Amino acid sequence: MAKSQETSDHRTTDVLPEEAEVSSTKWSLASWVPKFPALPKYTGSFSVGCADLTWSYLKERQPFEEAEETATAQDNIRHMITRLYYPAEVTAAERTAKWLPSPSSVYAQGYGDFKKLPRWLSIPVVVGMLSFTSIHAFIEAKLPATGPFTNPAKKHQFPVVIFSHGLGGCRTTYSSICGEIASHGFVVCAIEHRDGTANASALPDTGKDTVTYRWPPVNDTDAEYQFRRGQLLFRVSEVQQTIQMLQRLNNGENIEEGKARTESESQFQNRLDFSNVVMAGHSFGAATTVETLRTEKSFFRCGILLDPWVFALEHESSNWRGGLVPTLDKPVLTINSEGFTNWKESFDILLPFLNANRERSRSPFLTVKESRHMNQSDFPILFRTVYGLKDKFSGKIDPEVAINLNNRAILQFLRNTVVEFGQFLPNDEQILSKEPSLITH
Template sequence: MTGYSKEGTFIRLHYPSNRLKQDPTKWINWVPHPEYVQGFSAVTRIWVYICRFLLWLYSGTLKIPVLWEAPVADNTKMPVILFSHGFGASRFICSTLCYELASHGFLVASVEHRDTSACASYYYQSEEDCTKDKRTWILHQRMNLSNGGPEHYKIRNAQIYLRRQECVNALNLLEEINKGKARNILSCKLSLDVFKDNLDFTNLCMMGHSFGGATSLLTLDSDPRLKMGVILDGWMFPIKNEVLSIPQPLLFLNSQTFHIKSNLTALGKIIQERENRSVFTVLKTNHESQTDSPTAVGFWMDWFLSKIDHEKALRLQNHMVIRFLNQTSGFPEDASASGKYIAKFSSIILDGLQDFSISPRRPFTFSLSTFPIKEDLKKR
């Protein structure tokens, strides 16, 4: 975190380490503070004590199986990926994707947006507040998404421009980290100096889910430092009136049920603009399948859809991202394992933009179906 105001930057860094021995005592909670559960309650409009109960019932105390403040891998240049989360989410909502990419040698910086679209975020108003851990919280502001209309678009468009600036600020911070000039105001045993001259911006990638997908497109349009983009179920409404020209190679990974016709139309304009676009739709997945949330509380959306196992969906997505990064930048050098894994699911991967907008849908409907938690996110 930088700065003592909400205009500062707040990111989580995922990076490779030579420390191979797992130490569960250093794993961190998936939900880093109870206020984020309060935020999930505001997003879903479910009483907070029910949200807490469902989290406890379904997954207990969920841990992210990474080492906290682990030593950075020796003698390595880490290609940089910047990640933008979706509406009602946070810096930790796609932890499985971020640490999987880090395990392949990338440094992934996950931004926590402070535009009130996140489930929650916070900052410190002064150095004294930071020392006392007196947090100033930025709470989620709920809108009735069914209202639509010019006012809804005006608010979302303003938010996405703030989000874009936060991404630009994060990129600036990463450059300062690489120069050895950045200061982290949060208490941390690992100095940012260990990253000096170790970040590789040659093939800088912008990546995002949903609202973060649209944020990524807007940032790619305006920041030439970015060399490629990965868009996971991009929610195009906030930029539907924007005229974008994006020369960078793009990967679009779509789930089966998220995209209505207007969203597909907006995506189609960007996809058809250039030839360097890869577009895939994965059947039997929904908007949640691209995040960690089903591991924590099960599926809430698209009750009628027969879904593939959530762990498999996440692994498939991660391998498709890794394959794209390999094909576009040459890193990681060997993506053969990803190709083999993707081949197993060829029957549910459709090439190109697909229209499933007439399929029955029930957004935010709780399902009691459960899925095994194995290696990605584990409870303790």
Template sequence: MASAAATTGWRKTGMFKGIGLPVPSGQHQVGCVDVMPLCKGDDSGLLFRLFYPTEATPGSGYHFSPWLPDRLYAKGYMLFKNYSSLVAGFLGTLTNVFCGGQCMPALYGAPVKTSTPLPVIMFSHGVAGMRTTYSAVCCDLASHGYLVAAVEHRDQSAGYCYSKRKKDGSQQFVDHWIPYERPPVSVNEQHMLRARQLTIRRKEILLGLDFIHQLDGSGEFENLLQSNFDFKQFKGKLDLVHTAMMGHSFGSATTVTALADDKRFRVGVALDAYLIPVEDRIEDKVEQPLLFINSWTFQWPENITKIKRYISNDVQTENYPIRQLITLREAGHMDQSDVVFIAPGSRRPPELTTVHAVTMKLCVSFLNRHLWKDSTYPVKDLDESDTDSSGIVYHGTNVETESKE
């Protein structure tokens, strides 16, 4: 367990030594806890990791959370790479040896700091991800005073995930592991699979937001995970007026769908969006401010055309747009996840810490401007007339499309 002095050290260097993730940029220390509430409409419980601000410090009885919640998740990452089950199991074991003892900059089970109500961000992972794959992003947002609920989707797009199910003829719950479903070879069948999975994701996000409201209301629920954490700390302490939806890749498809379905979400942020599975014309139902932050190397014309439909629906508010598309020069698709920080040999220019820092600055700036209506917040990276010091922010897209829609 790191000491308080060690904490000061890694904050100064900008990197958390436990696994090499960036240090959260906000003023708060971060806590986290897993929860599997039994929700109406889902008899196996939804699975979240909650990230939130805390006043606890390392060395005060709380430990930094392991990055891998279970060794099977390591196998799941390998299965996504199309290794056989046997090879994936072996490589997953090696990954577990490398990452199993590694931690993220969040104290597991630490008490919640709620001197002011916490605004809420629901986060949806991409294909092969799970609830801790974007810990750098979620920890950073929590350090700025947000409650971030990172959902682990059970649509078989996660590398691995699990639920609780009752034994036959018994009231006892047991773990039920859900493996990743490899997509078909046919492109059309791939799109059909993702569309089916998106339907499940939509249900999970809306049920999840209902749970967050229940957490703020009574603080009482049936938790299928054994936990000594007092969830009543959240009762009456959540700012449900200021709620955002956010996701990466396939999680961005989840994001725009949630914005269309539920106006309790006031703002959306889509990281390197993959929108092919989203049904056409859904953009007409999205009224909220929406920020796209794409990478330089991932996007292609068909996908950009769908993204542009959301941008074309833009309206001006107080002299600045509520829909924006930004591309980060030279950045890769996974640079907004934790994977690139732990995978050997993945680093390339620009430095990943720069990609992460700029991404978080853009996110926090956009949330402050549009969620909080704070026009005084420093948002120069969002203004096309300004340039950022890193030189990687490009307004618009580097991908040419046949249509100008």
């Protein structure tokens, strides 16, 4: 079995760069605080709105959880937190959303703790740099009267993407991808997982019911597998909770019993197209996507895997090399960073799985040249001017070019896959076959 990336020589932080000793880094605190970073604008024909949705549900405590971290009014009450990115009609009254979720200190501390940075450094630097950084999405903006479909029967509806983050991420970490997809006519629901794989997760504004990052057992591969496997199954249950929430939202019901709908939530009634739902994710989120597509076979039209991390899937799939490869029977787009493709131990397990699915459906597999694992998140763009971190976040490729290549490939795949929707998306056939910056497998 391949080692977890947490314990192998190919250490992954899934969102943040490889760990660096603070004492040996040749920068001053002042060099950490350049101008406030900016993310690229979205390219689609729609402006983008966003809204954070929270609700609670009942679920028993899981073995990987620590009792003190789930203490609420009732131990089995769980909270879900998601961010919707969606096509919008924007007026002068709306304001853009901040990249760092609220409360910003909780998430700044979470990112720092995840990287084992001292809090005297992580909180002021992350808050100082990123609390003024906005995404190009407007808070609770109005949904347009008509959507992207050419079919008159669906002209008021929007296809849906559910997105799952990787280790150390949260609901805003991939805003460059989620917002771009939304600008082309999709409602994208980014889950903030509460299994201890987010850098931190807290109820918006209040900071209540905070779940911090949970570290796996060390020097025990089997124990780590059981730990990660438990988290993976918990994540799948959160995807199922999200599906139910979106269905309630579309039916005009309260997303939580006893909790009145907001005006922002009400506008989604009868606007979501559940015949065109896409499951997507990065790294552990890509593993979540694989497991979800195998569990919820009839609900999703296709999947998108960004640098899929196979560790938590591996025990169940130990016969992959022997030919007993699990299949999804769905079109799946896989985009690897060159760093992940070069990680032979993982790639040798991943490739038979992808090849088996390509025999059954249209499932392209691409590698972005000169890119690293974090090039599929916002971080290389946000920190590209920070001395000492630029090379930790990104490969040699320009971070905006890397995100653009990922987005172009995703949009072309959706053009080829989502029913009655392709004509709306830009035709970019070259990206899946002849783009010189991509390796086609």
